[in-house]
Amino acid sequence: MTDKVKLILYSALLISFGIYSGFIYTQDSNIQPPNVSEALAGKNMAAKNCTACHQIYGLGGFMGPDLTNVYSAAGKGPAYIKAFVQAGTNVMPAFNLSETELDQLVRFFERIDASGKADPKNFKRNLNGTIEYK
Ligand code: HEC
Incomplete structure (x- = not known):
């Protein structure tokens, strides 16, 4: 793999990771702990x-x-x-x-x-x- 391809690949992975993390952490979670x-x-x-x-x-x-x-x-x-x-x-x-x-x-x-x-x-x-x- 050329360095250019690697750079594109890593950048794409990094950006997807960022977008997905942002999506997960900003989601409104409705999970309530049971009332114990x-x-x-x-x-x-x-x-x-x-x-x-x-x-x-x-x-x-x-x-x-x-x-x-x-x-x-x-x-x-x-x-x-x-x-x-x-x-x-x-x-x-x-x-x-x-x-x-x-x-x-x-x-x-x-x-x-x-x-x-x-x-x-x-x-x-x-x-x-x-x-x-x-
Ligand atoms: C001094 C001992 C003793 C204590 C303290 C005691 N138990 Fe028991 N319990 C027994 C015995 C012995 C039996 C079996 C029934 C019999 O032989 O009279 C029994 C039976 C039971 C049963 C029926 C079980 C079955 O599978 O049929 C329940 C339910 C129960 N006890 C709940 C409790 C709870 C809740 C407490 C606490 C608040 C408690 N017991 C405290 C001795 C005790």
């Missing part, structure tokens, strides 16, 4: 009150079941979670939380549920060593 403040409040509540007995992603206390996917589990969900928290059982204490706090807890369980599948008991081990969600 409710879920964060719920997370703090769960860390303080629940994980001594319950696991999230398999980590936590082992007195109660893993709660990672309790939000979407068949026959469970928001009302089910609230009922356990409000009423307790003979081994789980009842928590006296306001409706707002219960909603924050539920938002937290909704978000961790959306982040993946967890309870190790729900995975089966294949013969080739891989695991699969049941």
Whole structure:
């Protein structure tokens, strides 16, 4: 390649880069971060009150079941979670939380549920060593 061709090529690339960058940086982006403040409040509540007995992603206390996917589990969900928290059982204490706090807890369980599948008991081990969600 002659020097002249190289110069033209590099200039063209440089100019396109400039135009494209300008275009990207001046575009009005509508990407909004998700509103996580409710879920964060719920997370703090769960860390303080629940994980001594319950696991999230398999980590936590082992007195109660893993709660990672309790939000979407068949026959469970928001009302089910609230009922356990409000009423307790003979081994789980009842928590006296306001409706707002219960909603924050539920938002937290909704978000961790959306982040993946967890309870190790729900995975089966294949013969080739891989695991699969049941
Ligand atoms: C002292 C231990 C303990 C604490 C603290 C505790 N739990 Fe539990 N929880 C249990 C046990 C044990 C069970 C299993 C039900 C049973 O045997 O009564 C349970 C069951 C549940 C269930 C039903 C799970 C399922 O898959 O059916 C939910 C939902 C739940 N707990 C939510 C919570 C939340 C939310 C908190 C915190 C606000 C919490 N628990 C705090 C012990 C606890």
